Amino acid sequence: MQQDIDVLVHEVGPRDGLQSIKTVFPTGAKLEWIKAEAAAGVPQIQVGSFVRPDLLPQMADSAEVVKEAIRIPGLTVSALVPNLKGAENAIAAGAHQIGVVMSVSEAHNKSNVNRTVDESLEGFRQIVECRNAADPQRKTVISGGLATSFGCTISGPVPVADVMRRAEQLLKLGADRLSVADTVGFANPKQVRDLFDELFRTVGADVAVGAHFHDTRGLGLANAYAAVEAGVRELDSCLGGLGGCPYAPGASGNIVTEDLVFMLEAMGLRTGVDLDALLEVRELMERHLEGEPTQGTFVTAGPPLGFVPASAA
Amino acid sequence: MQQDIDVLVHEVGPRDGLQSIKTVFPTGAKLEWIKAEAAAGVPQIQVGSFVRPDLLPQMADSAEVVKEAIRIPGLTVSALVPNLKGAENAIAAGAHQIGVVMSVSEAHNKSNVNRTVDESLEGFRQIVECRNAADPQRKTVISGGLATSFGCTISGPVPVADVMRRAEQLLKLGADRLSVADTVGFANPKQVRDLFDELFRTVGADVAVGAHFHDTRGLGLANAYAAVEAGVRELDSCLGGLGGCPYAPGASGNIVTEDLVFMLEAMGLRTGVDLDALLEVRELMERHLEGEPTQGTFVTAGPPLGFVPASAA
Numbered sequence: 001m002q003q004d005i006d007v008l009v010h011e012v013g014p015r016d017g018l019q020s021i022k023t024v025f026p027t028g029a030k031l032e033w034i035k036a037e038a039a040a041g042v043p044q045i046q047v048g049s050f051v052r053p054d055l056l057p058q059m060a061d062s063a064e065v066v067k068e069a070i071r072i073p074g075l076t077v078s079a080l081v082p083n084l085k086g087a088e089n090a091i092a093a094g095a096h097q098i099g100v101v102m103s104v105s106e107a108h109n110k111s112n113v114n115r116t117v118d119e120s121l122e123g124f125r126q127i128v129e130c131r132n133a134a135d136p137q138r139k140t141v142i143s144g145g146l147a148t149s150f151g152c153t154i155s156g157p158v159p160v161a162d163v164m165r166r167a168e169q170l171l172k173l174g175a176d177r178l179s180v181a182d183t184v185g186f187a188n189p190k191q192v193r194d195l196f197d198e199l200f201r202t203v204g205a206d207v208a209v210g211a212h213f214h215d216t217r218g219l220g221l222a223n224a225y226a227a228v229e230a231g232v233r234e235l236d237s238c239l240g241g242l243g244g245c246p247y248a249p250g251a252s253g254n255i256v257t258e259d260l261v262f263m264l265e266a267m268g269l270r271t272g273v274d275l276d277a278l279l280e281v282r283e284l285m286e287r288h289l290e291g292e293p294t295q296g297t298f299v300t301a302g303p304p305l306g307f308v309p310a311s312a313a
Numbered sequence: 314m315q316q317d318i319d320v321l322v323h324e325v326g327p328r329d330g331l332q333s334i335k336t337v338f339p340t341g342a343k344l345e346w347i348k349a350e351a352a353a354g355v356p357q358i359q360v361g362s363f364v365r366p367d368l369l370p371q372m373a374d375s376a377e378v379v380k381e382a383i384r385i386p387g388l389t390v391s392a393l394v395p396n397l398k399g400a401e402n403a404i405a406a407g408a409h410q411i412g413v414v415m416s417v418s419e420a421h422n423k424s425n426v427n428r429t430v431d432e433s434l435e436g437f438r439q440i441v442e443c444r445n446a447a448d449p450q451r452k453t454v455i456s457g458g459l460a461t462s463f464g465c466t467i468s469g470p471v472p473v474a475d476v477m478r479r480a481e482q483l484l485k486l487g488a489d490r491l492s493v494a495d496t497v498g499f500a501n502p503k504q505v506r507d508l509f510d511e512l513f514r515t516v517g518a519d520v521a522v523g524a525h526f527h528d529t530r531g532l533g534l535a536n537a538y539a540a541v542e543a544g545v546r547e548l549d550s551c552l553g554g555l556g557g558c559p560y561a562p563g564a565s566g567n568i569v570t571e572d573l574v575f576m577l578e579a580m581g582l583r584t585g586v587d588l589d590a591l592l593e594v595r596e597l598m599e600r601h602l603e604g605e606p607t608q609g610t611f612v613t614a615g616p617p618l619g620f621v622p623a624s625a626a
Contacts, residue, residue: 151618151619152618153618155618155619156618156619157619184617185614185617186617186618188579188580189535189538189576190579190580190581191580215610216614217572217575217611217614217617218534218569218576218609218610218611219572219576221531221532221534221535222502222534222535222537222538224535225502225535225538225539226538252614259530259531259532263501263502263531263532263535266501266504267501267502267503267504268503296531297528297529297530297531298530298531301498301529301530301565304464304469304497304498304499304530305464305466305467305468305469305499306464306469306470
């Protein structure tokens with residue numbers, strides 16, 4: 001993390017946003033978006049996912065996007081990888097960080113990747129081994145992702161003890177950092193606070209931990225606040241809330257980057273992001289959308305009178 | 314407050330919602346809404362405002378609504394009063410609680426009621442005197458409202474010290490409780506936490522304090538959570554977020570009752586409200602709207618799988 005920011009905003013729109021909509025962004029449009037958002041001060045962007053192109057055509061150019069994005073000065077380029085093959089390709093493309101996600105819920109993991117959680121952990125071990133062989137200096141950071149940490153659409157409540165056990169296993173297997181996700185938008189702020197308090201007690205306060213929230217039930221920013229109160233210093237979000245529409249049943253986007261940045265800056269936490277520039281990037285991104293809705297309130301409400309962002313203070 | 318609830322949800326839709334939209338609800342429609350929402354377990358409803366009927370025709374029948382609403386078993390009926398005349402009428406109608414609001418911001422108070430804040434305080438004193446004369450047992454509770462406590466659209470930031478001073482003055486003049494409002498949707502959760510921490514230090518933890526948030530910048534529920542964390546046990550909200558539309562510049566509704574109830578119940582805090590019944594009341598209320606939008610996410614997302622409301626546990 002840069003020394004002059006308090007909370008790292010990790011833009012996941014070019015991955016989580018784009019993979020949830022019908023419009024396929026051309027590679028040039030993705031890079032235009034990524035470059036502009038990096039220029040607005042967003043320090044880390046998840047630019048793609050190394051999945052099979054026939055499964056997710058929106059992500060087919062991820063290697064190309066990574067190769068270009070890593071040339072942007074100061075930007076940490078992350079990518080999602082579902083398996084060893086994806087990790088090899090992401091590392092070969094030069095991704096600074098790879099996110100390897102498994103579900104804490106057995107039912108969700110089975111449904112999603114047709115593996116037990118233990119099998120996913122073995123896959124994670126192989127990915128760490130691959131990174132260590134290809135990259136002995138371990139410059140490619142591996143983030144261990146814990147999906148469905150706050151509940152599962154198939155099995156319901158997920159025990160906190162399961163999240164703790166899987167977090168410890170990921171770290172033992174070589175995860176450089178953790179990402180804890182409310183994949184399906186079930187979390188409430190008390191649950192978030194309690195889970196992260198417990199996590200820092202379990203793995204230690206010095207482990208880098210990110211949080212990933214969806215705004216399915218309107219609690220995304222409340223959950224982000226609760227996570228920050230618990231000591232989380234990295235949050236995933238999506239410009240314009242791309243990929244989610246609260247008025248369409250079942251759809252559920254990530255928390256909105258510009259609303260998150262506003263909240264953090266208003267709270268006195270520096271993100272390094274310029275809100276005016278960010279709104280311009282939002283417009284630029286929207287130009288490529290073919291009728292897909294965007295979300296967010298800051299874009300219409302604007303800043304409160306007399307607002308001074310922490311990053312400008 | 315009832316013994317079996319942890320947080321009192323104060324529905325303000327029939328006042329704050331209806332006064333912000335074009336549709337004029339017939340008296341019968343208001344009472345249908347109020348009765349149904351009380352039956353869903355909402356313990357307190359602000360049913361009207363005793364303003365001049367030519368200024369706010371939507372509220373012209375407030376006395377009639379109060380007189381009927383106080384016959385609903387178990388419901389606390391509150392009404393907003395702008396001045397002595399309104400207070401007299403509200404007390405005569407039998408309101409259980411009257412809310413008397415002034416702005417902490419001088420500029421906002423001047424613009425709103427053409428008085429200095431000190432003049433509004435003198436008006437408040439007269440209202441207390443009137444209540445004490447008309448109602449020696451002081452059964453009509455007087456809530457002292459502090460508008461623009463988190464910022465003002467005319468003068469910008471509002472010093473916390475001003476909020477504290479006005480809160481102390483209201484209590485000294487006889488306010489039975491306080492209501493602290495983010496009237497214009499400027500607040501952020503850290504500010505909310507800090508202000509309520511300071512308020513309870515200043516006036517004592519035993520003073521009943523409510524909070525009133527608007528969702529103008531998407532932080533309404535985050536602010537509600539922060540208030541609860543600080544010890545606030547009463548929150549204003551509006552069914553369906555009536556009166557606000559995040560996609561219309563300038564419009565800004567109250568936080569959404571059903572989303573708030575979901576958040577609190579999920580956090581283990583009993584509201585006494587039945588969420589299923591509340592959604593039915595929302596439908597009933599919506600039938601009377603003439604093209605006015607409603608807000609909220611719980612209505613489409615529904616409860617998480619395995620969700621057990623605290624009130625049902």
